[in-house]
Amino acid sequence: MPELRRDPITGRWVIIATERAKRPSDFKIDPTVPHGAFCPFCYGNEDKTPPEVLAYRAGDPQPDAPGWSVRVVPNKFPALMIEGGLGREGEGLYDRMNGVGAHEVIVETPDHARQMADLSEREFESVLWAYRDRILDLKRDTRFRYVMIFKNHGAAAGASVEHTHSQLIALPIVPKTVLEEMKGALEYYNHKERCVYCDIIRQEQQDCRRVIYENGSFIVLAPFAPLFPFETWVLPRAHDSAFEDCQREEYALLANAMLTTLRKLKTALSAPPYNFMLHMSPFNEQDNPHYHWHFEILPTLTKMAGFEWGSGFYINPTPPEEAARFLREVNT
Amino acid sequence: MPELRRDPITGRWVIIATERAKRPSDFKIDPTVPHGAFCPFCYGNEDKTPPEVLAYRAGDPQPDAPGWSVRVVPNKFPALMIEGGLGREGEGLYDRMNGVGAHEVIVETPDHARQMADLSEREFESVLWAYRDRILDLKRDTRFRYVMIFKNHGAAAGASVEHTHSQLIALPIVPKTVLEEMKGALEYYNHKERCVYCDIIRQEQQDCRRVIYENGSFIVLAPFAPLFPFETWVLPRAHDSAFEDCQREEYALLANAMLTTLRKLKTALSAPPYNFMLHMSPFNEQDNPHYHWHFEILPTLTKMAGFEWGSGFYINPTPPEEAARFLREVNT
Numbered sequence: 001m002p003e004l005r006r007d008p009i010t011g012r013w014v015i016i017a018t019e020r021a022k023r024p025s026d027f028k029i030d031p032t033v034p035h036g037a038f039c040p041f042c043y044g045n046e047d048k049t050p051p052e053v054l055a056y057r058a059g060d061p062q063p064d065a066p067g068w069s070v071r072v073v074p075n076k077f078p079a080l081m082i083e084g085g086l087g088r089e090g091e092g093l094y095d096r097m098n099g100v101g102a103h104e105v106i107v108e109t110p111d112h113a114r115q116m117a118d119l120s121e122r123e124f125e126s127v128l129w130a131y132r133d134r135i136l137d138l139k140r141d142t143r144f145r146y147v148m149i150f151k152n153h154g155a156a157a158g159a160s161v162e163h164t165h166s167q168l169i170a171l172p173i174v175p176k177t178v179l180e181e182m183k184g185a186l187e188y189y190n191h192k193e194r195c196v197y198c199d200i201i202r203q204e205q206q207d208c209r210r211v212i213y214e215n216g217s218f219i220v221l222a223p224f225a226p227l228f229p230f231e232t233w234v235l236p237r238a239h240d241s242a243f244e245d246c247q248r249e250e251y252a253l254l255a256n257a258m259l260t261t262l263r264k265l266k267t268a269l270s271a272p273p274y275n276f277m278l279h280m281s282p283f284n285e286q287d288n289p290h291y292h293w294h295f296e297i298l299p300t301l302t303k304m305a306g307f308e309w310g311s312g313f314y315i316n317p318t319p320p321e322e323a324a325r326f327l328r329e330v331n332t
Numbered sequence: 333m334p335e336l337r338r339d340p341i342t343g344r345w346v347i348i349a350t351e352r353a354k355r356p357s358d359f360k361i362d363p364t365v366p367h368g369a370f371c372p373f374c375y376g377n378e379d380k381t382p383p384e385v386l387a388y389r390a391g392d393p394q395p396d397a398p399g400w401s402v403r404v405v406p407n408k409f410p411a412l413m414i415e416g417g418l419g420r421e422g423e424g425l426y427d428r429m430n431g432v433g434a435h436e437v438i439v440e441t442p443d444h445a446r447q448m449a450d451l452s453e454r455e456f457e458s459v460l461w462a463y464r465d466r467i468l469d470l471k472r473d474t475r476f477r478y479v480m481i482f483k484n485h486g487a488a489a490g491a492s493v494e495h496t497h498s499q500l501i502a503l504p505i506v507p508k509t510v511l512e513e514m515k516g517a518l519e520y521y522n523h524k525e526r527c528v529y530c531d532i533i534r535q536e537q538q539d540c541r542r543v544i545y546e547n548g549s550f551i552v553l554a555p556f557a558p559l560f561p562f563e564t565w566v567l568p569r570a571h572d573s574a575f576e577d578c579q580r581e582e583y584a585l586l587a588n589a590m591l592t593t594l595r596k597l598k599t600a601l602s603a604p605p606y607n608f609m610l611h612m613s614p615f616n617e618q619d620n621p622h623y624h625w626h627f628e629i630l631p632t633l634t635k636m637a638g639f640e641w642g643s644g645f646y647i648n649p650t651p652p653e654e655a656a657r658f659l660r661e662v663n664t
Binding site: 003005006007008009010011012013014015016017018022023024026027079092093094146148150151152156157158159167169171175176177178180181184185188196197199200203207223224225226227229230268269270272275276277278279296298301302303304305306307309310311312313314315316317318320322326 | 335337338339340341342343344345346347348349350354355356358359411424425426478480482483484488489490491499501503507508509510512513516517520528529531532535539555556557558559561562600601602604607608609610611628630633634635636637638639641642643644645646647648649650651652654658
């Protein structure tokens with residue numbers, strides 16, 4: 001069973017994968033599956049993954065067989081285990097608990113040759129519905145407090161399988177980065193009685209220098225203080241704290257905004273590796289006036305180094321005004 | 333002038349390097365200087381760096397000429413500029429200030445062919461004295477609140493110059509990671525009236541499973557909740573909040589502990605890229621009972637991916653008990 005452990009100084013939790021422990025010699029192997037190797041996410045290989053937890057199919061709904069457009073399966077090498085209790089315990093001044101959680105893979109298309117930026121808006125929208133359906137299901141498990149939905153594209157961004165996919169990890173604790181954002185947003189709200197993200201959107205719409213794209217419901221921004229070059233946020237224009245409570249027509253507009261952004265990044269930066277993450281409120285405070293769900297997209301262009309690790313302070317060589325201008329001008 | 337910008341939600345500051353702005357096409361260039369290219373840190377090339385701010389020389393002390401063993405120069409491409417005032421200002425809900433700070437390079441040996449792990453204990457000790465002398469000098473500049481001393485070894489760990497060197501960045505603000513550690517350590521102290529690091533050392537010495545090495549003044553540990561495989565901390569055994577106030581003989585023992593650790597990592601992990609960072613108290617609270625200065629060493633074995641970026645939660649595939657056992661058993 002993997003273990004969750006808490007740093008006694010900063011309170012940060014880590015997942016220690018005790019059962020698939022890596023020895024020193026294991027780190028020499030490049031984990032990326034080579035192009036052309038057997039792919040468990042391809043059409044016809046449905047029996048090579050654990051049984052699906054969700055799939056969208058036209059016609060006869062036969063599980064774990066071809067005919068699907070989007071398919072969600074448990075990760076074959078999960079960071080956390082779905083079975084068992086939390087088993088919280090102390091050990092002197094240290095705290096640990098069982099590594100209980102869900103770790104699932106959202107296969108975005110049966111076609112191995114396509115990247116996420118190559119999907120149609122309708123196909124992309126289906127992936128967003130799959131995110132939503134999985135969140136709604138996992139919320140019912142009272143052991144979980146948060147679901148992190150994310151995508152790693154390219155080996156440099158941590159992808160170990162080439163076939164385009166996203167992942168989700170449901171956690172028994174609210175992770176540090178989410179707590180920090182929630183706390184900052186709540187403090188701002190307590191002070192001003194306005195959502196800080198709503199205020200950012202208003203200011204950016206007046207200023208325009210950091211706006212990359214806008215449609216009827218979504219705005220795409222280069223944030224004022226980005227950690228990384230070409231960091232990009234996609235936010236609903238109207239206040240909303242829960243991704244999974246969007247109106248039906250909003251998922252189509254979100255697909256349009258996300259796809260436009262991924263295509264602009266692909267063109268401007270020659271198909272870079274990237275990560276994206278869905279930031280939303282924890283399960284126990286989903287409907288609130290202070291937090292504003294959004295996606296953050298990080299192209300992998302620079303490396304973390306000692307200064308960043310030691311200080312949590314990032315050196316970004318591309319001002320967001322420049323990044324936004326480049327991306328605005330790219331046609332997709 | 334580079335700019336410091338503050339994220340309005342989390343309060344995290346970033347350095348935006350506005351003057352050497354990178355355009356999209358700049359990211360395709362590998363910044364590592366190829367082996368055998370001209371090296372400004374080599375013996376005889378002293379006029380190819382900005383004038384030195386410190387050097388240790390035997391005999392005739394002629395600056396910016398050969399004869400040195402350790403040499404400190406301003407970074408030719410600094411992330412921050414040494415001249416000017418802080419110029420704090422707001423822009424709607426955003427905050428910014430001038431990117432004022434010092435960015436220096438500590439060239440650890442004139443010999444291009446040697447890595448830091450190849451230095452003798454006496455040579456390593458000289459590098460530590462250079463760290464100390466620069467901290468004592470920069471503390472006198474009232475604009476600065478912190479000095480981050482760090483090393484990037486290998487291109488994957490962010491090194492852009494091959495010749496072995498460390499860096500320091502003096503900052504007008506206390507960085508986020510340091511604030512978090514100080515806050516956690518102070519809360520523990522307020523609760524228990526003991527330093528949390530002293531308590532960790534006591535518990536680890538009794539437990540032994542995560543102890544890698546010990547000498548008269550220093551202990552080397554795999555921390556209980558490491559973010560990364562083979563993350564290693566080097567701490568003074570007795571309470572001490574200020575690195576630069578060590579007793580004279582302690583620098584020799586620190587050189588022994590650091591060098592032993594770097595050599596063990598080099599052997600166990602086939603000369604991995606790595607970062608190390610000196611963690612110490614901010615300038616305005618240097619002598620305190622709650623914080624305990626130390627070095628953290630992070631071999632670059634895994635990649636940050638979407639889950640880590642979004643959650644601040646790390647998946648570590650090597651339990652620290654395993655890592656410590658491997659490193660204890662490596663002879664150096």
